[in-house]
Amino acid sequence: xxxxxxxxxxxxxxxxxxxxxxxxxxxxxxxxxxxxxxxxxxxxxxxxxxxxxxxxxxxxxxxxxxxxxxxxxxxxxxxxxxxxxxxxxxxxxxxxxxxxxxxxxxxxxxxxxxxxxxxxxxxxxxxxxxxxxxxxxxxxxxxxxxxxxxxxxxxxxxxxxxxxxxxxxxxxxxxxxxxxxxxxxxxxxxxxxxxxxxxxxxxxxx
Amino acid sequence: xxxxxxxxxxxxxxxxxxxxxxxxxxxxxxxxxxxxxxxxxxxxxxxxxxxxxxxxxxxxxxxxxxxxxxxxxxxxxxxxxxxxxxxxxxxxxxxxxxxxxxxxxxxxxxxxxxxxxxxxxxxxxxxxxxxxxxxxxxxxxxxxxxxxxxxxxxxxxxxxxxxxxxxxxxxxxxxxxxxxxxxxxxxxxxxxxxxxxxxxxxxxxx
Numbered sequence: 001x002x003x004x005x006x007x008x009x010x011x012x013x014x015x016x017x018x019x020x021x022x023x024x025x026x027x028x029x030x031x032x033x034x035x036x037x038x039x040x041x042x043x044x045x046x047x048x049x050x051x052x053x054x055x056x057x058x059x060x061x062x063x064x065x066x067x068x069x070x071x072x073x074x075x076x077x078x079x080x081x082x083x084x085x086x087x088x089x090x091x092x093x094x095x096x097x098x099x100x101x102x103x104x105x106x107x108x109x110x111x112x113x114x115x116x117x118x119x120x121x122x123x124x125x126x127x128x129x130x131x132x133x134x135x136x137x138x139x140x141x142x143x144x145x146x147x148x149x150x151x152x153x154x155x156x157x158x159x160x161x162x163x164x165x166x167x168x169x170x171x172x173x174x175x176x177x178x179x180x181x182x183x184x185x186x187x188x189x190x191x192x193x194x195x196x197x198x199x200x201x202x203x204x205x206x
Numbered sequence: 207x208x209x210x211x212x213x214x215x216x217x218x219x220x221x222x223x224x225x226x227x228x229x230x231x232x233x234x235x236x237x238x239x240x241x242x243x244x245x246x247x248x249x250x251x252x253x254x255x256x257x258x259x260x261x262x263x264x265x266x267x268x269x270x271x272x273x274x275x276x277x278x279x280x281x282x283x284x285x286x287x288x289x290x291x292x293x294x295x296x297x298x299x300x301x302x303x304x305x306x307x308x309x310x311x312x313x314x315x316x317x318x319x320x321x322x323x324x325x326x327x328x329x330x331x332x333x334x335x336x337x338x339x340x341x342x343x344x345x346x347x348x349x350x351x352x353x354x355x356x357x358x359x360x361x362x363x364x365x366x367x368x369x370x371x372x373x374x375x376x377x378x379x380x381x382x383x384x385x386x387x388x389x390x391x392x393x394x395x396x397x398x399x400x401x402x403x404x405x406x407x408x409x410x411x412x
Contacts, residue, residue, distance in 0.1 A: 011409050015402035016386070023361075023385060041386050079408045086404075093306050097299035098400065103384055107401045108408065147411060148404060155229075172407035174400055178309055179229060180222070180247050188410055190403035194304065194380055195313045196221035197396035198292070198354060201378035202285045202314065203217050204394055205353060 010051050016041055017048065018074040022107075025067050033064040080108025087141055087149045087170070089161055091116040091124070091131045094176050095152035100127035112146065117157075134161070141168035152176040162189075216257050222247055223254065224280040228313075231273050239270040286314025293347055293355045293376070295367055297322040297330070297337045300382050301358035306333035318352065323363075340367070347374035358382040368395075 020040045024032055034045035034052075041048075052058050052070075055077055059065040075081040086109050088099045099114045114126050115134040122133045132140060141149075149170045153161050158177035165173060172188045175181055178196075181189050226246045230238055240251040240258075247254075258264050258276075261283055265271040281287040292315050294305045305320045320332050321340040328339045338346060347355075355376045359367050364383035371379060378394045381387055384402075387395050 008406075012402075012406050014409070015399075015405040018405070019384060019399070019402065020386065077409065078405045079411060080405055084404070084408060093303035097303045100299050101400070104401060104404075107405070109401065109404055148408070150400065171411050172404065174403050174407075178225060180226065188407040190407055192398050192400065192403060193221075193225070194307070194356065194398065195310060195315065196218075196225065197380050197398060198290070198310075198315055198378065199221035199224070199284045199286055199313070200214075200218050201380075201394040201396055202290060202354070203220070203283065205285060205377050 004054075006054055010054060013043065013047075013051055014074055014078055016043075017052070018071065018078065018080075019107075021065075021067050021071045021074065025071060029067055031064050032067055034059065037065075075108070078108070082108070084109050084148045085112040085144065085146045086110065087112065087137075087146045087165075088114045088129075088152065089116075089134065089137070089149055089165070090152035090154075090176075091118075091121045091126050092152060095150070096126045098150050098152060098176075099129055109148065111150075113140065113144065115140075134164075137161075138164050138168040141165070141170060145169070147171045148174075150174045150176065155179045210260075212260055216260060219249065219253075219257055220280055220284055222249075223258070224277065224284065224286075225313075227271075227273050227277045227280065231277060235273055237270050238273055240265065243271075281314070284314070288314070290315050290354045291318040291350065291352045292316065293318070293343075293352045293371075294320045294335075294358065295322075295340065295343070295355055295371070296358035296360075296382075297324075297327045297332050298358060301356070302332045304356050304358060304382075305335055315354065317356075319346065319350065321346075340370075343367075344370050344374040347371070347376060351375070353377045354380075356380045356382065361385045 020037055034048040037048050038045040058070050088095050088111050091114050099111050114129040115132045115137050116122060117134040121131050124131050147170055149165050151173055155177045158179060162181045166187055174190050176192055178193045183189055226243055240254040243254050244251040264276050294301050294317050297320050305317050320335040321338045321343050322328060323340040327337050330337050353376055355371050357379055361383045364385060368387045372393055380396050382398055384399045389395055
């Protein structure tokens with residue numbers, strides 16, 4: 001595929017398209033339209049057509065999108081036509097929920113290792129994982145070649161752990177700690193903080 | 207405050223500003239600048255000034271922002287100068303982690319009730335909460351006047367439960383199930399799905 005610059009906001013919508021299309025496929029559906037996708041997602045049909053057209057010609061005027069074909073292509077574009085190993089850092093409530101979460105494996109990811117620094121947690125079982133000592137994190141992640149991490153440590157430790165993850169070769173961090181992280185060029189961070197989502201909604205309430 | 211239309215994308219950045227400013231305040235800081243905030247957040251100083259200027263005059267050329275004053279105003283704008291009761295629906299791994307999460311209470315929210323439909327979970331203890339039978343959800347939420355819910359049920363049940371929440375008078379739903387929800391006008395939904403975040407990053411990896 002030709003390498004052209006795609007705004008990150010467009011990239012950010014592709015996983016939503018993929019998720020909706022995979023759900024349609026599960027329901028036995030074969031074909032959809034930008035109109036229908038738009039209704040599912042609350043995004044305009046024109047926006048969807050414009051976004052997808054940046055990556056190729058996936059639909060035909062009048063016949064719509066072949067769901068299976070589009071799913072295949074979006075998986076390739078988002079590089080989830082493979083399975084990424086994921087390290088979970090922090091075996092508290094959120095980290096444990098993530099380590100046990102069943103919804104990753106058919107969408108391109110699998111947790112392979114869980115770390116914590118708390119002596120009471122190291123060696124305990126979280127789902128199928130024995131919690132590893134984070135003192136060995138850099139070496140272990142490096143050797144395993146893990147590039148993706150979910151960070152579920154207290155805010156006070158998050159930047160330090162992030163620096164360690166970067167040293168270990170991690171390139172993508174999903175951060176559950178409620179603060180922004182500093183990372184060098186070429187490292188990707190996404191944030192998920194329930195409170196920022198809630199506050200974005202209470203703005204509209206009375 | 208005069209009611210003018212503010213794009214939701216701007217509203218969505220306010221909780222990030224608030225979070226960073228509260229963190230600065232915790233560190234004993236009194237004053238900051240749009241430049242410094244921008245560096246913390248990876249957002250341009252110009253964008254921050256523009257966003258904030260939609261709501262009033264919070265900074266002075268050369269002296270920057272008074273952190274306490276700006277925090278107070280952002281809390282008012284986002285309506286977290288009060289505490290919102292929150293219902294957690296689903297007492298699985300994620301719901302339980304949310305019910306026990308300590309990071310809500312000083313940011314405008316407190317979980318007050320947890321529901322599940324599983325007879326094995328109803329009546330059990332999750333943190334300080336006894337799990338309630340979701341068969342009584344509509345009535346209970348209505349009586350309590352809860353307007354905010356975190357939805358952590360399996361995807362197959364999410365739309366049904368959402369319809370029930372809307373009936374019960376819930377106005378804002380943070381959805382952890384990996385699918386889009388249909389809601390009537392005036393109901394707000396935010397989504398948090400770890401996989402869409404992860405896929406947005408793997409796009410950039412090799």
